[in-house]
Amino acid sequence: MTAARAGAPCTVRRAAVLGSPIAHSLSPVLHRAAYAALGLGHWSYDRFEVTEEKLAGFLDRLDPSWAGLSLTMPLKRAIIPLLDGISPTAAAVEAVNTVVVTEDGRRTGENTDIPGLVAALAERGVERVPAATVLGAGATAASALAALARICAGPVTACVRGEARAAEMRGWGERLGVEVRVLDWADAASALTAPLVVATTPARATDGLADRVPEAPGTLFDVVYDPWPTPLAAAWSARGGAVLGGLDLLVHQAVLQVELMTGVRPGPLAAMRAAGEQALAAR
Structure with missing residues (x-):
């Protein structure tokens, strides 16, 4: 474990998650659990309701005690022009x-969703797949494609609604070097036979697919964490398929955030996961 980059132990260091809406965020629970496990009593982590219009003003008010920020929607792209630079990983998906x-x-802007997704799959033994399916489009789907660019040897089927979304996913595929085959959402059930299915849609969006799970499913990564399990995840598990949920992604990307902000490695994955599970159980 390396020493924190925060300076003297008595120096107060601040971090927070920004977004709108933000009250539901588990990030404070995870990061505070990390600070406790690492003995970083001089670190604090809060949440702030911040819209795109108020983002620049919030950044202008940051003082030297600030070490980092976590960002959720709708700020993942809005923040980019306000930064001094972004990593290649973040630039790849413009998030x-x-x-x-x-x-x-x-x-400096980073994206921990992409390596977090890869790390969560690796933890479950999924390190390379011949093909995959992504359910949905948008920022999370783009991050999923970027992650699949690292572990998927073959094509990715993107199940979307509408030609605009289809064009968007094809564009991301070209940019990320992933062969994307677009399928209309009405035919999404036929793509559930892929060895890895990543559902990037909001809660309830995949409910209609729960009774279409194949007889011998592969691995499902459903990014929803509340309510959990989703009907699709429950049906998948009942058929014997491996299932990862939104908490897996949330914890793994948060561990990377803690490491980046504090300079302490490795981050306390087990403590953060336990805190997240406890918080969700209490809801």
Whole structure:
């Protein structure tokens, strides 16, 4: 374990998650659990309701005590022009979910969703697949494609609604070097036979697919974490398929955020997962 980059132990360090809406976010629970496990009593982590219109003003008010920010919707792209730079991973999908603030005030954007998704799958033994399916489009789907670019040897089938979404996913595929085959949402059930299915849609969106799970399903990664399990995840598990949920992604990407912001490695994955599970059980 390396020492925190925060300076002297008595120096107060701040971090927070920004977004709108934000009251539901589990990020404070996860990051505070990490600080407790690492003995970082001088670190604090809060949540702030911040819209796109108020984002620049919030950044202008940051003082030297700030070490980093987590970002959720609708700020993942809005933050980019307000930063001093972004990592290649974040640039690949034009989405920043993490801002690291250095001691000289420089703000760099990172994306921990992509490596977090890869790490969560690897933890379950999924390190390489011959093909995959992505349910949905948008920012989370783009991050899923970027993750699949690292572990998928063959084509990715994207199940979307509408030609605009289809064109968007094809565009992301070309940019990320992934062969994307687009399928209309009405035919999504036929794509559930892929060895890996990543559902990037909001809660309830995949409910209609729960009774279409194949007899011998592969691995399902459903990014929803509340309510959990989703009907699709429950049906998948009942058929004997491996299932990962939104908490798996949330914890793994948050571990990377903690490491980036504090400089302490490795982050306390087990403590953060336990805190997240406890918080969800209490809801």
